[in-house]
Structure formats: C-alpha cells, structure tokens
Amino acid sequence: EDQVTQSPEALRLQEGESSSLNCSYTVSGLRGLFWYRQDPGKGPEFLFTLYSAGEEKEKERLKATLTKKESFLHITAPKPEDSATYLCAVQAVRGGGADGLTFGKGTHLIIQP
Amino acid sequence: NAGVMQNPRHLVRRRGQEARLRCSPMKGHSHVYWYRQLPEEGLKFMVYLQKENIIDESGMPKERFSAEFPKEGPSILRIQQVVRGDSAAYFCASSSGNQPQHFGDGTRLSIL
DSSP states (O other), X not given: OOEEEEEOSEEEEETTOOEEEEEEEEOSSEEEEEEEEEOTTSOOEEEEEXXXXXXXXEETTEEEEEOSSEEEEEEOSOOGGGOEEEXXXXXXXXXXXXXXXXXXXXXXXXXXX | OOOOEEEOSEEXXXXXXXXXXXXXXXXXXXXXEEEEEOTTSOEEEEEEEETTEEEEOTTSXXXXXXXXXOSSSOEEEEEOSOOGGGOEEEEEEEESSSSOOEEOOOEEEEEO
16 A cells, blocks of 8 residues: 655744755655645645656755655745645556555645744 | 636535535546545545546545546536535546646535
8 A cells, every 4th residue: 555654744944944844655666756735725736746766856945856765845945935735645656657646644834934 | 727626615515415526627637536635634535537437436435425527517526425524625636647636726525
C-alpha cells in the first residue's frame, strides 16, 4: 500500500525565516511526486511534479527536491501570503499513468509578519 | 479561466436522502477523479473515470456510492441514503492523461 507522511504537521515562521517541509513516501514504483498548496475553503492548487531522484523544481520562493525516499519543499524568505497547507502526493507506476493520487495529511504553514 | 467547476459548493441533506455532486472538468481534460477529505484527514482517492467508463473505483465504498461521467455533461458522484459519516468535503480533479491533476474548490456535504 502506498503511504505518504508529511512533517511537521504545523509550522509557524516569522516573515523572512526560511525552512523546509518534509514528505516521506513508500510506493510500489514511483511515477511522480506532486506538491500542492491548499488555502482554507479552496481546492488544492498544483505547484510541482517531480519524477526522479535528484530532480529539483523552483517557483518564486519555493523549491522542491526529490530523493528515493523523500521530498523536501524549501521555502526561502517566506511572506505572509505563503501561509497555507502544503500537500504532498504520490502516483504509482500502475496502469496507464493517470491513476489516482495518494496524499499525505499536509503541513499547515503560518507566516507571521 | 475555465478551471474545474464543482457544484453545489455546499450541500445539506438529512439522513436517508440522496446527494448528487457535479463536476465539470477543465476544457480539454477527459480524465476525472473524485477525492474525499474528512476533518483532520488527508485527501482520499475514490474513483477515476474517463468518458462513459469507470477506470478505477478502488477507493469507492462498495455500497451507496456511485459515479458516472457521461458522454455529454458533467461527472456525477451520487451518494444514496446518506449517513452522518458521509459529511466531508468532496473534491473533483481533472487531467489530460499523464499530466498533473487540477482540482476544483469542492462540495462541502453536511448531513443533519
């Protein structure tokens, strides 16, 4: 069974204080690892897809990295608008590659001004 | 901006009634997914559909739940004889095959 564990569950940072969120996974063959951002009352918003160990993706203050067992979402000099729940999900190598995702419970990030 | 559209945004039902949740995928997307998010729980995959076909329903409860994606019109998630435990946020996502899934803003289902 595919599993995704995210840590910490919650993180409070001061504006400008950089940090990293962790996503550990076990999957029977990884097709892709996904990061989403979810704001209260909204659906998940796609951020990144990572496919193989060593891959990195960047977008503004966010950078996602991938190893064979975990992924990190690095947040550099965050701003209050970066406050959200960040979700990690995996897609296994099964079927035609368009399968459902297995999500972690998320990290609730609060950036204080 | 034709994103994934879900309606209604909020739905209240009494125990024993039926709930129908609708999802229109993004333009050009033919793959639809339904997920359920319970309080304090992560998103759980329920079912994956393409036009007129259920591809994977491994996450769908065996009773009372059904889904369809007809040739014309939105995808429908139907819950018959709802119980209190069905209260949750239900999210629909769509994709164009091997591309990231994009989500709607969900339907919040409350059971009285």
